Amino acid sequence: MQTDWSQFLGRFHPLVVHLPIGIIVFAVLLVIISAYRKSILLDKAIDIALLAGFAGAVFAIVTGFLLSGKGGYDANTLSWHKWIGIAAAIVCFACWLTRRKPEPGKKTSNALLIISTILIAIGGHLGGNMTHGEGYLTKYLPASLQKIFGAAPKTIPKKTFASVDSVIVYEDIIQPVLNNKCISCHNPGKQKGDLDLSSKDGITKGGKSGAAVIAADLEKSELLHRVTLPVTSSKFMPADNQPALTPVEISLIKWWINTGADYEKNVAKQHADDKSKYLISAYLGIDAANDKDIILPVAAAADSAALKQLKEAGIILRSVSSESNLLQASFVMVQQSTESEIVNLLNKLYAVKEQLYQLDVKHCVLSKEALQIIGSFSMLNKLDMQQTKLADEIITPLGKLQQLNILNIGENDITDKSFAVLKEMKALKKTNLWQTKVTEDGIKDFQSVSKDITIEH
Known part of the structure; x- marks a missing residue:
């Protein structure tokens, strides 16, 4: 590969440019000291600092020219940055030159030094904008100062969504x-x-x-x-x-x-599937906003280390409400995991069982061991287990979920035998049994005992 010497040398600009800045600022400090303490040694030190600052500025200008050759910068900002840098170097040299003349040479030199320092500050601001983005130096100014400098960020109201x-x-x-x-x-x-x-x-x-x-x-x-x-x-x-x-x-x-990288369509027109809709809802916090008026159980905050570990494992976690520590967990990103991997993830989720209010494990392969762990999540209010290869023999642990209101076990090979487990759930209000092997007679028998439960099938 052929070496691009202009870019190789140009990339030293961010390093080189700080040397003359430091030297010129040092010269300013020396001038301030010399105003209170006359010394020939100080005067010579100021002369050397100004000359060294000018020499460093020239080197910085050359490397800056080389770096700008690769493009990628706003032409207007680059132009101002370049010419202000050149002007600062010229003024610095003039500052050194006028100091060598008799009075009032030093006063003129001091005035020029102030101008050079101001130019350096402006040029540095523009350089920061080019390197780190617009407003880099003003982004974290205190609010009062942002108003003074006209850098206060525009307040953009948070967008809300009907659905x-x-x-x-x-x-x-x-x-x-x-x-x-x-x-x-x-x-x-x-x-x-x-x-x-x-x-x-x-x-x-x-x-x-x-x-x-x-x-x-x-x-x-x-x-x-x-x-x-x-x-x-x-x-x-x-x-x-x-x-x-x-x-x-x-x-x-x-x-x-x-889906076509369309710039105008909404989710409905993009024909998003359930997984995509869930990811969007989780990312934008749509459901959390809609649940804000629901009275929720009180729970202590979950351990931050446990939350971090769960997120790194691919489990999506979000608050049920902005004012609650209760959590909703989704396995939508790990649906392709094996039975044993799902068990390991559920064991990790056990660390936040006191905060776990809603759980979505649909399309995951659930084993008997996985069901036993889920049955221990006593705070669960909503559980989605659609198409998870459930069978009558392994769902018994779900009967322990005495706080569960909503249960989706559709698209599984369960029969009327599973109604015995559903009867144990004293708080159950709604269940989805779509595309299961339950019969109409089994549903009628179950509803004769549990009249307040809505069944979708």
């Missing part, structure tokens, strides 16, 4: 993910790889590596390829140790691309 079907996939999910994880390096002002991910037009245009997204083609969509590479890869994104996309975010992007 998951009303969510506009690109606008409400995909672009916010990109905004949080990608646009600090891929925005109009800083386009690493000539890629802007801040808008539909930028995504459609793509960058040096080609199209960012190809509708219905996961393999050719460079965006997905980069965020799913091993973290150790030099091409992994986000780079520079920025927070990686979560498994849920990656799954949602995959689903969006697979």
Whole structure:
């Protein structure tokens, strides 16, 4: 591979540029000290500092020119950054030159030094914007100072959704993910790889590596390829140790691309399946918002280490309500796991059994051992076990769930024998028995005893 010397040397710019800044600031401190303590030695030190600062500035300018040659920066910001840097260097040299003249040379030199320092601050701000994104230096200013400098962030009210079907996939999910994880390096002002991910037009245009997204083609969509590479890869994104996309975010992007990467359709028009709807609801907290008026049992906060371990294992956890410590757990991301793997995951979930209020294990393969663990989750209010290979012989432990209100055991090979277990659930209000082997006579017999239970079949 041929060495690109201009880029090799240009990449020293972020290192080199700090040397003259430090030297010039040091010169400012020396000038302040000399105002109170006259010394020939101090005067010579100031002269040396100014000359060294100018020499360092020239080196920084040269490396900056080389670095800018690769492109990827906003042309207007780059131009201002470049010319302000050159002006700061010239003023610094003029500062050194005027100090060598008799009075009032020193006063003129001090004034020029102030101007040079101001120019350095402005140039540094623009450099920070190009390297780290717009508003990098003002983002964490105290609110009072943000108002003074006009940098106060615009307050965007949190969007609410009537239902998951009303969510506009690109606008409400995909672009916010990109905004949080990608646009600090891929925005109009800083386009690493000539890629802007801040808008539909930028995504459609793509960058040096080609199209960012190809509708219905996961393999050719460079965006997905980069965020799913091993973290150790030099091409992994986000780079520079920025927070990686979560498994849920990656799954949602995959689903969006697979369904055509449409920029206008909502979830209903995208014909999302149950898994996708659940992921979207969990990601946006739609159900949690709708449950806010429900009176929930009081529970202590779950152990943070246990929560972290469960999330790393692929279990989706979210609060049932913003004002409660109760949790909803879903195995939607680990449905392909083996029987033994599901058992291991349920054993890990046992660490939060006092907070576990809702559990979704549909489409997982559940063994007798798995049912015994689920039966120990005494706080469960809602349990979804659709299509989990259940049989009459293994569901007995579910009778222990005395707080369970809603149970879905549809699409399983259970018969009328299982009604004996359902009768033990004193709080049960609704159950789904769709596509099971229960009979109409069995249902009538069960409802004659449990009249308040709604049965879907």
